[in-house]
Amino acid sequence: MTSRSVTLIDVARAAGVSKSTASNALGGSGRVSEATREHIQSVARELGYRPNSAARSLRRASTGAIGLHLPRTATRLDYYMNLAFGAVERAREDGLDLVLLAPGTASGGGLASRVDGLLVIDPEVDDPSVPELLDAGVPVVTGERYLGGDVAPSGAVVCDNAASLAALLDHLAERGARRPALLAPDPGSDWAAALRAAAGAWSRRKGVEVVVRTVPFAATPTETEAATAELIADVPGLDAVVCAPDGAVPGVLAAAARAGLRVGTDLLVAGCVDGAAARGAIPPVTAVDLRPAEYGRACAAVLSDLLTGAAEPGVVRHHDWTLNVRESTRGRA
């Protein structure tokens, strides 16, 4: 309600010191006696002083904000919502704001002057804004690797998607599956490419072919239902379906129901991305939990470390997953 905000100079005047001393006292740097520092701090508190972030940014040549770019098709996936909030939380802990970048569209040129760094999650090779972001002139941390282009990001947080899919397939095999199939997007993202490669590797290792069908990156239940129906018709003895895209698992269940297959016994169903859809399905669906909130936190942490110099450019950190086993892979036992 104060008509004009109170500045550092107001605080300095009220405390009877120079603005430099006030700045030093509040900022923690410089040489100030303990008594003076406390005095200034109490005056500042009393006056309700709030540092002007624009002025600070201007002087420091840093904005105190980072940008977050999500896949264009992210809007229906609660996975990314959780990830975003994880990143926001972590950024806040370091005093950074997180600005949400409009997906798909070029975000206007002056990005570099608006954010200190960028988080680019699940960069897809055919997303035209990704190269632009990588070239924005600020540190970029990707969530999963970027498979296109020549500019390397400054950092990355990666999951071992090969290992998680292998674990999932092992789990299905252990529960009696002999003829598993995988619904995965085309390999335009690191995640999808890794899943496809892992399926191939697992097939060779076990001598059991994993049938792979392509579905969109953010497939709808309708699309996975059609794909599953095709699988059921085409693959004799099909007894397990792994659905990669988040949110599309119900389609697999629908196709199973329509074909008269009981999920959990006749047909085991699992997902590569846990979330509301997998948890809330009937029956609940086994899925790899990528722990999106922690993933978001990890990405923000890497970027923050890069900005403070606590991490070197090129840093890559690993993020752990867990397997949430549920009724959909109970097996015949």
Place this chain on the structure above:
Amino acid sequence: MTSRSVTLIDVARAAGVSKSTASNALGGSGRVSEATREHIQSVARELGYRPNSAARSLRRASTGAIGLHLPRTATRLDYYMNLAFGAVERAREDGLDLVLLAPGTASGGGLASRVDGLLVIDPEVDDPSVPELLDAGVPVVTGERYLGGDVAPSGAVVCDNAASLAALLDHLAERGARRPALLAPDPGSDWAAALRAAAGAWSRRKGVEVVVRTVPFAATPTETEAATAELIADVPGLDAVVCAPDGAVPGVLAAAARAGLRVGTDLLVAGCVDGAAARGAIPPVTAVDLRPAEYGRACAAVLSDLLTGAAEPGVVRHHDWTLNVRESTRGRA
């Protein structure tokens, strides 16, 4: 890759004019001849000039960013993801960045210096950060009304939730429902309060009591399953359930399946918030489509108008819904 960014002065020097003229030419204001303007613009383009937003903010006393606050429990609802992206898009059209506020936590004091305005979506009375946001010293636009506190927001975008629930109940009655129930959160939000009131009004008008049960604001399928099971046990002749929270509809379906009721004939099921869960359920569930992306756009538009003076403080705009009828309310016909 330029080691230091090019400033307005660089452009002015290269174009052979003063910085004031350069500023006028690029900013559109002031008096500049058409020839000079074009010349300066081409020089700026050639040099790759990007205005420094911190300097601009400092001088203009505005940040070019708005904040978005979502309910603490929003993370699992794709509704809010869609809304957020709608708001981001609309904000970008007016050159505004959108910073995501950490839900639940007090977002640090200096909010007023970091954003020009705030979007507070579905403010809940028991969310301690809402009063703080309303008091941050910048215009606030709420999505739905805020039922607590004394500080009025500067603007709001509201839905006629009473009308949409009435339409939903009418639809159910028309499809043969005689004994409908409503699963709604406690009236801590405008939305939930309106739904409860509308249910009461509809009951009185039609002489048919709508049984209301309380579930959490962001109920999980497990919670709605339990609530629905109770309803089935307690309410003789129950033939329709309206589930208010987004994402929790599968729980209602699960309870129906467990009780041996066929959804769409024995038990009609509908939701108050359309989304991935309702669309992807088996069978697909009839729901009120709040058109979250457009809702987000509308909120951002109001705030933008308030900031430019195109709207007066106190402005309230209305947002339309539609009803998506699906298999879950087919009826016995």
Place this chain on the structure above:
DNA sequence: AGTCGTTGCTGGAACGATCCAGCATGCGCA
């Protein structure tokens, strides 16, 4: 006693844009 280093503080100069007063110039009009 003179030099040195440290401590505590000050004043001014950035940072890069915008805004305002002001200054030529040229044109219309009495």
Place this chain on the structure above:
DNA sequence: TGCGCATGCTGGATCGTTCCAGCAACGACT
């Protein structure tokens, strides 16, 4: 010719902060 006025442009001040050079004062050395 002289006055008014619009046009096109300039220089400097300004926003609020941080950073740097520098200056007393003072104790500890040789």
